[in-house]
Amino acid sequence: MIFSPARKDTRRAFPALIATSSQENLRVHRMPFGAETEEDGRVRFRIYAPAQSSVRLALEGREPLPMHADGTGWHELTTDQAKAGSRYRYLLADGTQVPDPVSRYQPEDVSGASEVIDPRSYAWNDKGWRGRPWNEAILYELHVGTFTKEGTFSSAVRKLDHLAVLGITAIELMCIAEFPGNRNWGYDGTLFYATDSAYGRPEEVKAFIDAAHARHIMVILDVVYNHFGPEGNYMPQYFPGIVTDRHKTPWGQSLNFDGEHSDVVRDYVIHNALYWLEEFHADGLRLDASHAMIDDSPRHILDELRERVDALSNAENRYIHLILENETNIANKLQRDDQGKPTNYSAQWNHDITHLLSAAFGNLCSGKDGAEEETGKLAKALAEGFVIAAQMQGAPLEPHVPPTAFIAFIQTHDLIGNRVFGERISALVPPHQLHAIAAICLLLPQIPMLFMGEEWAATTPFPFFCDYHGDLAEAVRKGRCDQLSKLDPAPSQEELARAPNPQDDATLRSAQLLWDELDQPAHAAWFDWYKRILAVRHESIIPLLASLPDACGTYEVIAPGALKARWIFPSGAKLHLNANLCDRPNTFGPATGRTLWLEGSEDNDNLNSWTIRWSLEA
Template identity: 55%
Template sequence: MTVPMNAAPPAAPVARCHVMPFGAAITGAGVHFRLWAPDLDRVELHLIGGPVLPLSREEGGWHHLVSDLAGPGTRYAFRLPDGLEVPDPASRHQPEDVHGPSEVIDPAAYPWRDGDWAGRPWHEAVIYELHIGTFTPEGTFRAAAGKLDELAALGITAIEIMPVADFPGRRNWGYDGTLLYAPDAAYGRPEDFKALVEAAHARGIMVILDAVYNHFGPDGNYLPTYAPRFFTARHHTPWGAAVNYDDPDALPVRAFVLHNALYWIEEFHLDGLRLDAVHAIKDDSSEHLLDELARRVRAANPGRPVHLILENEENDAARLRPAAPQGFSAQWNDDLHHVLHVALTGEAEGYYGDYAGDVTRRARAIAEGFAFQGETMAHRGAARGTPSAHLPPTAFVAFLQNHDQIGNRALGERISALAPPAAVKAASALYLLAPQIPMLFMGEEWAASTPFRFFCDFSGDLAEAVRDGRRAEFAHFAAFRDPARRAAIPDPLDPATFAASRLNWDEAGRAPHAAVRDWHRRILAVRREKVVPLLPRLHAGGTWRIAGGRGVAVRWRAGNAELELMANLSADPVRGFPSSTGAVLWTEGWFDGDRAGPWSVRWALGPAA
């Protein structure tokens, strides 16, 4: 590479290493191995291809050993009294998958050259959710880095990566991870993930990782065999006994998860974490695990923008306090997805039924964040949500698609396969210019024809249970009540299901996909130039009204400016929209006086009234 004469010199290499109280750490005397196995009197260390060494037991159920026979690259396993050999739960690399030995990694050996990266403020975020295994034909960290120029040109400022913690087999969404510190070897080595982060930072793109702290996957989780106290019968989750965050002996468990968050942020120089399904993190401690996690992450990174995002099915806004030491930056806004999806498709089964036929829910989700703010949902048979209109719009992540809302469909169809192009463009124009933080799902920018399906790589009885369970969960949907139709649901264990979910980048440059991608590039430029500068001055939700029974009009006050939305997300014209005094930023469809055409959205910016 030729460096221009006036270019700044490359930053000096920086070493980044998060110090942990467990795992394998490089020291001047050798490698220090440490394992919490409180119910075992004896644990041994097997250096693969070498000796088996006894660990010393210390107070608190810890077992440790410093050995000069090990170093970077050494593979090892812990041997239990019954002879079972298990990987290190804090392994940094699992070259032979979740049941194989761990590998000693020296994190300080990676020469980071992004020392001048200062991060980006949250209001500048335009997020692109991706799955490493299906984002590129190769399905690796290094291959993903090769697509970053295209994302930067599109206007993306943050990638949100689905979980990479080591999972069983060669393919998985990532939510079945069992070794939380080891990037899955199917995607590459730890240094490959670091290279992806470094490449993103070089292009002004933040990197956010999806992390799962509510459960461990069902295959490869050896913790119950030597540390059953890692789980508790006091709480239950959809996956069984809850992770033990609040029993009297929970401190090592809490430390394991808290250090994991710090590890990703510090050792991999990530810009934030998205925490999966936090409503299933059960903790009755005086300081909830989530509050401690936010406090410690921010304390360890003073002056650096670190963004923490929640997924919370309960829509509890209590932790959405971006300025507080224990606060979170934002939450995924499922309600906004649901109101948009129902408007575009007419689907009303399952939880979609609570969002169908009520334009008020649509208006609240757009203007205030949550559509349900304490009201009872028929599908749940219980109240859901808390007040959210007082929050800044940037406390919500808005999307028309994500991995859940596509992949949890029986066939994994994208919205472009379910709704007319004009409807999709109208809804996209709405959420991409809204003051909430927008998130696209990989391939959405060109209306990718590939589905995104549920896939995994289990074996034996577990594989059969997953296959049968996947099909059974759709039995109550009208389209799949016929057993023959259910049998046609793609088999999540079939490699072809995974292969079908891989993006086809060739189509991105062909008609009609190229025009869709150019449309996204242009509208994101408008967001960057006109909407983003307003966001720091937007401290609360907007005011809304219903137009003609089906349309929505919303205004947000930003100091002496006002951002205005008019939206008709229906197939028929609608009358009754208020007059506008602002300069038009974007129009999708058409407007004539107080009338809006089918699938029409208009954004305007003017002086505050």
């Protein structure tokens, strides 16, 4: 499309605000919309509703109050009849009551009343916390609703010491924005600013982040800025320009980042990012499916968002990390300066690393056609990061970014949850194979990520679950079955019939971690193994990653399922990986340098079946 600079600039109606309380333990992100508590005790309400001639404020227990329309689409009212804790809705001209689109809290779910929250009511205890540099990150993906039996932030706090002992330095929280019902993966949220009431109040979310910081653990939040969920989004009724039909996503209408009224949409997203980073003191954001944030304007929303976050990071002198999930070659967004510090986004999820799973499921050494090529793809994904990522605008693939620009994993919510029964890999492959592929991932110069419970080979699955009703619930169930039927290899009709019903509360319950498994010798042994190998990462790998400005990895295919990789660091140190992911020995030669970790066994110049050797030349 052609971008038109003549569009109406509604942004002039308010300033772009970034303000922190003068007291460091009271953090407030001032927003140009929503319910903002003022110093004098009054509350200012503001909503963008260009499709409405009038809007009234409906405070519970009071007569609706008219709001002032300024002629540019904004409706505003400052009143002493509301205070922190007041519940309210906006009353449209036709009598429809809607929640605040930037509500900080929805005690009665997405369609209920919003609650006025005074962010100054929480006093932080993490004064002096400035985050951690990206090279120190060891990520732990966590779903609040299944991390504990209670499924709340308050209960999750009690497990933070477990993560600290394990060696985790960063938690990646699956989406916590308000979603319909009591259970959801979180990626169909409709009120981006409200912490979901099923997990606890905003103060409890802050207490969790505060407690993580006390243990030197960063907290990174998953956010979705490409679409709204299918239930609970009332914004198109009064602001139809929030979405657009010009661009498509697989999950719903695209947010409007480049058409009329897009300045307000862009501010809606950018303030949301700043809100989490400032008011909740989060250490970063992971942008889900950022390739679906389609923007044909001269300044892409991803660039504007990053610039605004950089300004906050510099102003507060702290590390803030932005992560992308992206299906395209985005090397230009992952660049480093001469000292190895990210100058754009910190990293992207490396989906190509899942070639490791092909090894675990026996496809690399099977002798079938293409096994050596598949091994080459895995080796390239380990050494360089990019393999099959689409090229941007037809440009040559130039992955001149360091390995720390990629996040490596063998399990994520998607990889587990998109299996018919949501099985973890520990339920599908023998322990010696899982040890081998985990040993690669956890000592790789890329940033490793574990999925919750992986560290003790948890037996609980992680199937897809949600809480819709009526026709939508049935549509979601059928859509899920259709999605699963396209898996390779395709499941049988009998398997599809037994697939967990996403709408059933038992599906959520089945995914909740069983922490008493850690008392069992086999699971305790897994935890000890993960703790020991992460200790090696802390001691020997992380120091090498502090100043990586550029790509530094090379690779060699020894045989189908057998590979070498080497990384040369600015200090002159050389890290070597020899990996035999086969049921038979392969010849690699003697270890080069000091052996850091041997998983499996070696015999002279041979690595025996499923053996991984990491070594370091100082």
